[in-house]
Amino acid sequence: MKSSQNRSWLFGANPSYLLAGIGILLLLPLFLPKNHYLLHIAIMSSINVIMSCGWNILSGLTGQTSFAHCIFFGVGAYTTALLWLGGIHPYWTIPLAGVAAALYAILIGIPCLRLRGPFFVIGTLAAGEVTRIIANNLEWIGGAAGLSIPPPSSYSKLPDYYLTFLCALGTIAISAKVIQSRFGMALSAIRENYEAAETVGIDTTRFQIYALCISGLVVGIAGSLYVQYIFYALPDKVFGFDTSISMILMTVIGGIGTLWGPVLGAILFFILEEFLLGYFPSLHLGIYGLILMILVLFKPGGILNLLENLRLRSFYGLARSKEHH
Amino acid sequence: MALLEVKSITKKFGGLMAIRDVSFKVETDQILGLIGPNGAGKTTIFNLLSGVCRPNRGEIFYKGTPILSLKAHQVCRLGIARTYQIVKPFSNMKVIDNVKVALFFGHKLKDRHTDETEESESILDFIGLSSKANSLAKSLTLVDRKRLEIARALATHPDLLLLDEVIAGLTPTEVLHMVDLIRKIHRKRITILMIEHVMRVIMELCDEIIVLDHGELIARGAPQAISTNPAVINAYLGSTNAGRERGLGKA
Numbered sequence: 001m002k003s004s005q006n007r008s009w010l011f012g013a014n015p016s017y018l019l020a021g022i023g024i025l026l027l028l029p030l031f032l033p034k035n036h037y038l039l040h041i042a043i044m045s046s047i048n049v050i051m052s053c054g055w056n057i058l059s060g061l062t063g064q065t066s067f068a069h070c071i072f073f074g075v076g077a078y079t080t081a082l083l084w085l086g087g088i089h090p091y092w093t094i095p096l097a098g099v100a101a102a103l104y105a106i107l108i109g110i111p112c113l114r115l116r117g118p119f120f121v122i123g124t125l126a127a128g129e130v131t132r133i134i135a136n137n138l139e140w141i142g143g144a145a146g147l148s149i150p151p152p153s154s155y156s157k158l159p160d161y162y163l164t165f166l167c168a169l170g171t172i173a174i175s176a177k178v179i180q181s182r183f184g185m186a187l188s189a190i191r192e193n194y195e196a197a198e199t200v201g202i203d204t205t206r207f208q209i210y211a212l213c214i215s216g217l218v219v220g221i222a223g224s225l226y227v228q229y230i231f232y233a234l235p236d237k238v239f240g241f242d243t244s245i246s247m248i249l250m251t252v253i254g255g256i257g258t259l260w261g262p263v264l265g266a267i268l269f270f271i272l273e274e275f276l277l278g279y280f281p282s283l284h285l286g287i288y289g290l291i292l293m294i295l296v297l298f299k300p301g302g303i304l305n306l307l308e309n310l311r312l313r314s315f316y317g318l319a320r321s322k323e324h325h
Numbered sequence: 326m327a328l329l330e331v332k333s334i335t336k337k338f339g340g341l342m343a344i345r346d347v348s349f350k351v352e353t354d355q356i357l358g359l360i361g362p363n364g365a366g367k368t369t370i371f372n373l374l375s376g377v378c379r380p381n382r383g384e385i386f387y388k389g390t391p392i393l394s395l396k397a398h399q400v401c402r403l404g405i406a407r408t409y410q411i412v413k414p415f416s417n418m419k420v421i422d423n424v425k426v427a428l429f430f431g432h433k434l435k436d437r438h439t440d441e442t443e444e445s446e447s448i449l450d451f452i453g454l455s456s457k458a459n460s461l462a463k464s465l466t467l468v469d470r471k472r473l474e475i476a477r478a479l480a481t482h483p484d485l486l487l488l489d490e491v492i493a494g495l496t497p498t499e500v501l502h503m504v505d506l507i508r509k510i511h512r513k514r515i516t517i518l519m520i521e522h523v524m525r526v527i528m529e530l531c532d533e534i535i536v537l538d539h540g541e542l543i544a545r546g547a548p549q550a551i552s553t554n555p556a557v558i559n560a561y562l563g564s565t566n567a568g569r570e571r572g573l574g575k576a
Contacts, residue, residue: 193415
């Protein structure tokens with residue numbers, strides 16, 4: 001009982017595997033040339049992990065599907081780009097980007113989180129599009145051309161690798177903390193039954209705004225890291241509908257509402273995207289759609305759920321074979 | 326002072342007058358029954374009391390303070406808990422977590438001194454669900470779901486418990502258990518206001534009954550008096566000839 005309680009923060013992950021995994025990922029770059037393609041995949045995957053975990057904190061836990069999360073990504077990206085161009089070291093802009101996104105989240109949350117279900121979806125869709133159009137037309141933040149940061153003369157992917165990796169670990173820790181806390185429990189109650197949650201004393205609107213705030217903060221940080229890596233904030237990309245969609249896809253593919261699902265989904269999503277773009281450049285979205293349809297139809301719990309079932313099956317299979325002998 | 330005082334509340338849904346000028350009091354420690362034909366507005370009264378919706382006119386006082394402007398979660402924290410007729414469990418959460426959530430958020434901070442796991446276990450034990458503490462709420466049978474509704478309501482430490490048809494749809498044995506349970510709850514000095522269609526149970530449990538028909542309060546009194554009240558019989562059976570023959574038809 002005690003040991004299972006102590007380990008519950010790992011959410012079923014084997015601690016030794018986890019540590020080994022972190023170790024390998026930390027040491028990996030030492031064996032690679034400093035701008036290896038694998039590093040690019042790792043950096044983008046880390047950013048994706050931060051995005052999907054962030055999205056999961058609001059939408060996975062409370063069941064309110066948000067299409068507005070591209071906004072927080074964009075606000076984070078633009079905050080970093082502007083401050084960086086203003087001469088501030090980009091690392092210092094990371095928390096500021098998070099805070100700016102969280103403030104924007106409150107601004108959107110107050111009207112939108114009064115809505116539920118499809119109405120919330122439409123509300124957030126509108127908020128996302130409006131923000132994208134505003135960003136496209138504000139000249140002082142670069143208009144439709146966006147903000148580009150002059151790249152430094154010498155360049156290595158290594159600092160970005162470690163930075164994004166640590167931020168991703170931090171995000172996983174935050175989302176583990178949220179899922180496990182009383183607050184997380186309240187969010188699950190809201191997802192399961194909104195009215196009942198309200199009648200057992202949960203201030204549903206306020207709790208959802210808090211969740212959106214944390215969620216926005218995390219996604220804002222992802223935006224900041226993205227700009228630091230890409231050196232470019234393009235409004236149609238960072239505020240784009242696709243950015244929101246990819247967060248949703250990653251989380252749903254991995255396993256919505258869980259800790260490890262979004263992580264798994266984000267990594268698979270990016271690797272798959274690179275692979276599909278390379279081999280089927282005009283078909284990759286179609287193939288995505290297909291995978292998603294199959295998953296949602298047959299395994300709505302996502303890949304994490306699939307893996308758990310397989311693990312359980314092999315465990316029981318093992319137990320049975322032991323009984324026989 | 327009455328525990329709960331409802332003063333001439335009126336609730337309209339569009340053109341439909343759901344509740345028309347209803348006033349009543351719930352005294353501390355009583356079991357008050359609320360009955361009436363289908364569509365009389367019983368559940369609407371519960372929704373108004375628990376802050377789920379607001380009346381167009383009227384006032385509601387709980388322990389002397391007006392609660393009309395409060396939201397549902399605030400009403401709950403004041404000490405009014407309710408169950409839903411159509412049960413609303415947190416399906417994908419464990420039974421014990423359903424109770425824990427209510428325990429965490431259902432009452433004011435200052436009351437939190439005991440260990441929550443222990444307390445939720447004792448509530449489940451009290452309600453008779455302890456053997457299912459670790460199963461998911463969606464795996465429960467109807468009677469257990471109704472029990473869970475009550476467990477969750479009790480976890481918010483209420484002084485007033487609103488029970489919305491917790492007996493309807495149960496088998497005779499289950500009914501007996503549920504009646505026992507309601508008595509046990511009442512013995513914990515929790516005042517109960519209950520909606521119920523099963524007359525035998527209402528007659529047995531309640532020390533007073535109020536009757537609602539078409540959104541209006543038509544009678545109030547002891548169970549025996551209510552069962553012979555012509556207006557009540559009229560509301561339930563209609564002013565048929567059979568009623569008139571017995572001299573009960575005219576209200």
